[in-house]
Amino acid sequence: MKCINCHSIDIGKIGPHQYFCWNCCIEMNIVGDKLDVYQVEEDGSVSSLNDLFVAEDIGDPQETQTEIYSDRR
Ligand SMILES: [Zn+2]
Numbered sequence: 203m204k205c206i207n208c209h210s211i212d213i214g215k216i217g218p219h220q221y222f223c224w225n226c227c228i229e230m231n232i233v234g235d236k237l238d239v240y241q242v243e244e245d246g247s248v249s250s251l252n253d254l255f256v257a258e259d260i261g262d263p264q265e266t267q268t269e270i271y272s273d274r275r
Pocket residue numbers: 205206207208209210223224225226227228
């Protein structure tokens with residue numbers, strides 16, 4: 203499993219369906235095929251990032267990144 207935000211593999215499991223990325227400090231809750239993403243603020247509060255990550259991003263995050271590497275010389 204990788205972080206869908208920064209693609210780090212430095213993921214900690216904090217619950218049965220909850221994961222926390224130590225690299226960018228987001229929390230991922232996976233319920234069935236639904237993914238909820240939260241930003242954990244310094245004061246401990248969380249804000250939803252679901253607007254940034256749609257469910258289809260779970261499948262293959264590489265696909266959305268291809269544009270970055272498609273630069274030909
Ligand atoms: Zn991350």
